[in-house]
Amino acid sequence: MGSLTRKEVEYLKAVFDLTSNRDLASSLDIANNLGVSCATASETLKRLSEKGLVIREPWKGVRLSELGFKEINKIVRNHRVFETYAHKVLLVSLNEACECARRIEMYLSEEIVNSMCRILGHPKKCPHNKDIPRGIPCCVRE
Numbered sequence: 001m002g003s004l005t006r007k008e009v010e011y012l013k014a015v016f017d018l019t020s021n022r023d024l025a026s027s028l029d030i031a032n033n034l035g036v037s038c039a040t041a042s043e044t045l046k047r048l049s050e051k052g053l054v055i056r057e058p059w060k061g062v063r064l065s066e067l068g069f070k071e072i073n074k075i076v077r078n079h080r081v082f083e084t085y086a087h088k089v090l091l092v093s094l095n096e097a098c099e100c101a102r103r104i105e106m107y108l109s110e111e112i113v114n115s116m117c118r119i120l121g122h123p124k125k126c127p128h129n130k131d132i133p134r135g136i137p138c139c140v141r142e
């Protein structure tokens with residue numbers, strides 16, 4: 001996991017969000033989502049597929065590999081649990097909570113995130129009303 005760069009995380013998050021309700025995300029959708037050119041997006045997606053994080057279907061788009069999903073699902077969980085905690089318990093504005101979450105989401109330990117999750121009562125949605133990935137066994141056993 002330490003081998004993911006910030007940029008790769010941004011791409012994986014875009015694929016994660018774009019494929020939450022469909023099978024594939026096109027390079028164009030990803031480029032638009034990230035505000036980069038289509039050529040840049042295609043190039044980075046090619047690198048991500050060489051690292052085994054996404055699967056490319058020629059002319060159609062990409063989806064997360066099992067490994068890519070595992071990695072990004074954890075980072076999204078870290079982000080959303082942290083921003084929910086910062087907003088609801090620390091009473092920090094949602095903007096500040098989200099911005100700070102973006103900076104530290106790759107570095108939070110599972111123990112800390114699960115502890116925040118427990119204090120919050122295992123929330124299903126973050127304050128942006130996006131799904132918080134369930135922690136196993138943090139949220140699932142209860």
Ligand SMILES: [Zn+2]
Nearest residue numbers: 079083098101
């Ligand atoms: Zn956020």
Ligand SMILES: [Zn+2]
Nearest residue numbers: 117122138139
């Ligand atoms: Zn939980």
